[in-house]
Amino acid sequence: MHDALTGLLQQQAPVGRETWRSWWDQLGAGSLDKAEVVALLASLTSRLPDHDTLRHLLDSLAERRTPAGTGGADGTAGIDRTTWQGTVNVVGTGGGPKTFNISTASAFVAAATGVKVVKTGSRAYTSSLGSVDLLERLGVRLTSSYAQTEDTLATHGIAFAGPFVYPAQLTRLARTVAPIGMKPFGRFLNALGPFLADLPVTAQVTGVSAAAPLDVLRELAASTTTRRIWLVSNDTGADELLPFATNTVHGERSLTRIVRPGELTPGDGSFADLRPAADPAGAVEHFRSVLAGTAGAVATRTVSLGAAALAVAAGTRRDWLSAVAEAQEAIRSGAALDLADRLAAAGRPAPARTLVPAVAHA
Incomplete structure (x- = not known):
C-alpha cells in the first residue's frame, strides 16, 4: 500500500509533498492498481484531510505544470498580462440546495457590466446539470488553451476555460478507475476543484455549500498566493449569495463581510424562486429567461448579488450597492442575454460556402 493512502487512512500526521510526488510518479508509470486508486479517492471523499495534507497535494500537482505565461505546448507562451489584469473567476463547491446555475448567470451579468470574467467549472457531480453541461446546451464553447482564453476574453470580456486548466493527473486518475468514473468522488472534487484550476x-x-468543509477551505484560500480568493457561505447551506439569506463573504487577511436580507436588495423570496427547470431539456430556455430578467424578481436579485461580488472582488467596483444596480441594469437592458447570444454565435462553425462555377464569357 502506498504511503499516501496509508497516511490518509491513519490520519496521524500530514501527508507530505514528497509522498504525493511519489504517488503521482507511480500513477504516471502505471504501477498503482485500480483498487488502491479507488481507495485513496474514497478516503478523500469520505473526509477531507487536514490543511497541510491538502496544501502538499495541491503544491505537488502545481509543480508538475508549466506555469501560465512561461511557454509550452498548451498555448501558454506570450500571454499578455494586461489582458488578464482585473479578471475574476467564479466557481462553487456545489452540493447545496438545488437551484438553476446561478454562478454561470452571474458571470454573464458581471461581464455585461464590464467586469472581466474567466469562469471554470465542471460537468455535474452532485447536481443534474453542471456549468459545462449547461454551456454545451447553450452552444458556448470552452476554450482549449491560455491563448484562446485570452483572445475570447479580449473580444467578449468573458471566457469559459476548458479542462486544460486542470492537472493532467486528474485525467490519469479517471482512466485508472474506469469504468467507475469520477462521479462517486464528486464531494472531494467539488470541494478541492476551485483550488485546482491554473x-x-x-x-x-x-461559493461554499454546507456539504464542503469551510474551515479547511479558508485555510487553503489564505495560503494561496497566486490570486485573491473570496469564499461565500450562508445560513441556508447554499454555495451562492442569496437575497433572502444571511451571507458571509470571507475575504483575504480574515476580512469578512456580512450581507443580510434587505441590505442590498429586498430580502423576500425562497428557493422555490430559484429552482432549476423541471426537465433538463428546458434548461436553456429557463437560463435565458434568467438573463432576460423574466424568471422573477428573486432570480434577478440573486444573480445581481453574485455579479456584484465579482465586480468588487476584481476591484472593478468598490461600492456593493452601485455594483448591484449596474448588474440589474445589465439584465433589464438585455445586455446580459445579448452577451450570451454573441458568445454562442462565436462558437458556431461558419456556414459552408457554395462554390459557383465560373462562366466563360465569349
Missing part, C-alpha cells in the same frame, strides 16, 4: 486571474469568488 489561471492567471486577479481574484476568485467561490
